[in-house]
Amino acid sequence: MVCALGAAVCFGTATVLQAIAARSAAATGPGGDLALLWRALRQWRYLAGLALDGLGFVLQILALRSVPIYAVGAAMAASLAVTAVVAARLLKVRLSRVEWAAVAVVCAGLALLGLASGAEGDEAGPAGLKWAMLGAAGGVLLLGAAGGRLPERGRALALGLGSGLGFGVVEVSVRLIDGLSPGELFPNPATYALLLGGGAAFLLLTSALQRGSVTTATAGLVLGETVAPALIGVVWLGDRTRPGLGWLAILGFAVAVAGALALSRFGEAPVEAEERAVAPR
Structure with missing residues (x-):
C-alpha cells in the first residue's frame, strides 16, 4: 500500500x-x-x-x-x-x-x-483471461477510433473511459505475468496486452485532453481504471479483504473514487x- x-x-x-x-x-x-x-x-x-x-x-x-x-x-x-x-x-x-x-x-x-x-490474490484466473486482456487492449483502440467521431462531450467521455480501460488492462496484465525471464515473457499474451493497453491508454488520454473537456475525460478515466479491474481481481484473481472487513473495503473504495471524481x-x-x-x- x-x-x-x-x-x-x-x-x-x-x-x-x-x-x-x-x-x-x-x-x-x-x-x-x-x-x-x-x-x-x-x-x-x-x-x-x-x-x-x-x-x-x-x-x-x-x-x-x-x-x-x-x-x-x-x-x-x-x-x-x-x-x-x-x-x-x-x-x-x-x-x-x-x-x-x-x-x-x-x-x-x-x-x-x-x-x-x-x-x-494468488489465483491465476481462467485459462483464457490472458487472451481476453489482449482482446480488451485491441478493443480499447477500436473504442478510441469510434469515440473520436462523437460530438465533443461524448468524445471526451468515450476517449477518457477508453484510456481508463487501457490502464485497467495494464493493472490486470501485471498480475498475469508470472516471471520476467524471456522464456516466460515472450510466450505470454499478457505481456503484449500490457504493452498494447498501456500505449493505447496514453494515446486516448492525450487525444481526450486535447479535443474535449478535461473534467469529463478524467471522470471517464477514473471510472475505467478502477471499477472493472477491481471486479476482475476479486472475481477471478482471488483478491480479498481482511476477515470481516469486506464492507469497509467497499466503503473505502467508493469514497476514494467519489473524491477523485470531484477533483477530475x-x-x-x-x-x-x-x-x-x-x-x-
Missing part, C-alpha cells in the same frame, strides 16, 4: 511539473509539436516529471504484485488529489472548500482501504494558472 501511495504522489506531482514546463516551452516561441517537445525536454521540470512518472510506474508494479488491484486502482485515482494540492502550491491555483473537502475524502477513503485490504478537473493543470506561472516578469 505504501508503494501504491508513493506511485500516486509521483504521478500527481509529475502532472504539475510537466504542465509548467510545457506551457513555458510554448511561451518561448512558435513551433510544431516536435519543436515544443524539444524545448520542454530541455527544462528540468519536464525531465523531473518524466523521472517521477518512471518511478511511479515501478512503484505501481510493485504494489500490484503485493496488494489487491482494487486498492492500487483507488490509489492511482487519488493522484488527482496530489495534483490538486501541488497545483495549489506551485501554480497558485485556488481550491474551493468543496475541492479541499474532496481531497480529505480521498485521503479518508484510502485510509479505510488500507485498513481493510488483504494480501494480493485536475486531470490536467488549469490553463490559466499555468499561463500565470510561466508568464514573463
Whole structure:
C-alpha cells in the first residue's frame, strides 16, 4: 500500500511539473509539436516529471504484485488529489472548500482501504483471461477510433473511459505475468496486452485532453481504471479483504473514487494558472 501511495504522489506531482514546463516551452516561441517537445525536454521540470512518472510506474508494479488491484486502482485515482494540492502550491491555483473537502475524502477513503485490504490474490484466473486482456487492449483502440467521431462531450467521455480501460488492462496484465525471464515473457499474451493497453491508454488520454473537456475525460478515466479491474481481481484473481472487513473495503473504495471524481478537473493543470506561472516578469 505504501508503494501504491508513493506511485500516486509521483504521478500527481509529475502532472504539475510537466504542465509548467510545457506551457513555458510554448511561451518561448512558435513551433510544431516536435519543436515544443524539444524545448520542454530541455527544462528540468519536464525531465523531473518524466523521472517521477518512471518511478511511479515501478512503484505501481510493485504494489500490484503485493496488494489487491482494487486498492492500487483507488490509489492511482487519488493522484488527482496530489495534483490538486501541488497545483495549489506551485501554480497558485485556488481550491474551493468543496475541492479541499474532496481531497480529505480521498485521503479518508484510502485510509479505510488500507485498513481493510488483504494480501494480493494468488489465483491465476481462467485459462483464457490472458487472451481476453489482449482482446480488451485491441478493443480499447477500436473504442478510441469510434469515440473520436462523437460530438465533443461524448468524445471526451468515450476517449477518457477508453484510456481508463487501457490502464485497467495494464493493472490486470501485471498480475498475469508470472516471471520476467524471456522464456516466460515472450510466450505470454499478457505481456503484449500490457504493452498494447498501456500505449493505447496514453494515446486516448492525450487525444481526450486535447479535443474535449478535461473534467469529463478524467471522470471517464477514473471510472475505467478502477471499477472493472477491481471486479476482475476479486472475481477471478482471488483478491480479498481482511476477515470481516469486506464492507469497509467497499466503503473505502467508493469514497476514494467519489473524491477523485470531484477533483477530475485536475486531470490536467488549469490553463490559466499555468499561463500565470510561466508568464514573463
